[in-house]
Amino acid sequence: MRAISHLLDQARRGEAEALSALYRQFLPGVFGYIAARVPDRATSEDLTSEVFLKMVEGIGRLKATDEAAFAAWLLQIARITVAAYYRKREHLPTLVSLEPEGWEEAALGNGEALVHVYLGMDPAQIVETQDEWHSVVNAINALTEEQRQVLVGRMIWGYDVATVARMIGKKANAVKALQFRALQSLQRLLRQQGFSSEAFFSQTRHRGGKP
């Protein structure tokens, strides 16, 4: 695999292949960060598209030369994009959609993207899972931005503590503390919402189509 700094150089010079490689490497983290913060998959996909479009438009001006700095830049774009999404929602009246919801689409066979999530589940289970995921999203949104970024860096991108420390501009010990507080808060918030985190995650995993 080519080093990130080399890929960044090539992408800055406008090489499409390097841009693709960066996209593939960083998609899981960006999507995971966004999906953990918005309630439905369609919105996650829309916002992820926005983030990577901004990456394509802005990479020529980017000064980052290492992986941590590039990841931090992408997460900053993602954070701003999610914040803009919630700001827009504040000004919109609550509407009841006449279009089928995600679980309905899946049940009707129109939402292929979600089929793998809900495969083998009955509608009641799907609704239950949706509600539970909304609770998880609420819990993630209640964390601080640094805690969220530590979770994404450590759990989704699989970075070590030193890389995450460079990414968020903190010392390694601070990252460990943020990581601990993030998971502890997540556990507490989920418990406050009335279910055991272990039960929730084991249930979801059991039902989930994608390992």
Add this chain to the structure above:
Amino acid sequence: MKLLAERLNDRLEQERRRSLNDGEISNLSISLTHTPASDPEVEELVTMANRWQANPHLQADPDFALQLERYLLVRHAALRLKQPESRRFFPRLWHIHPALGVALGFCLLLLLGTGMFVAAAQVSSPDNPLYAVKRWEQGVQVSFAHSPESRADLDLQFARDRLSTLASLANPAHAEEYRQALADFAQHMSNASNSIGAVPAGPDHDRLSSELATLKATARRTLRSYLSRLALAERLGTTDVLGQMGDTVPRLLGVEMVVSLHPNEQATISIAGVNIQPGAQLLVNEQATGVHGSFQNGVYVFTTNWNGNQHALSIGILNPDGTAAQTTAITMKSSNGNGNGDNGNGNTEGKPGLTPTPHPDPTPRPHPGPTLPPHPDPTPPPHP
């Protein structure tokens, strides 16, 4: 005893390494089931973290990922097409040569970043204090030009600018400014000519040569029209520049002066030269004498009253068309033919050898130093 955060991190790190070795993060949760629960609080958090991590809601759909990648590449290609070449070049230049970028930026700041330069660019008269800034700015522009073509273009442009400036300065009240602008004009024309000489033969060379020839013709007409409005010193300088533009102008090759004290104090001045017109007037020490000469044996001979205490520092002629020429190289002879005079230039030997002295014009140019022949050739030498 380690802190809880440390113990949690150690466990997460242990799982991360195991998953990297296995190549699949998804195996984390499975491996956790085999971990002994020696630290229940930590194990609960690790379990939750790994199950959250493996939750299908956080995984991007492969079809979506593929479609988005295609869309991004199309968008990228469209952006590249819209982006001008210069914008693609400069970031690369900056990346390769940061020092060059800094230097360029600094020079651009110097040239364009201040109002002084903007104001100076509008100045045309040499009596304006910003005129020196304008000259410097133009010099920098020329020195930054990347090719002889660009330098020639700039010098031709600046020469045109100076030529038009001269129109308002061609009067005795602006003598100094006129001399300055005339000198700048001649300098730019000379630089342009040198730059064109360095341009390889081809369309660019032909175009620039043609522009230079046109500007020279314009300069000849324009400068000639100013002659009648100028004082003698500026006429001399203008005549010299006219010569550089290829015009037909007088040129003195030698002056011999014979002073006789008896019966009257008189001086006979013989001038060898080219393009001296009939009816030319004698100049002594940059003053018109009102004395007209005659062409005899290939030289112009002027006879004028002479005070014995008078010193001839320069001798010249003023043609009826307004062109003028002078020299300080004068051979003094006594009436008996022996050289015992003194012209003030140290030429006291009375020998026919002349020491060439430059004209007091803005672009000093040494005159050829011919020796006034003892027996002048009746046919003047051809114009060079």
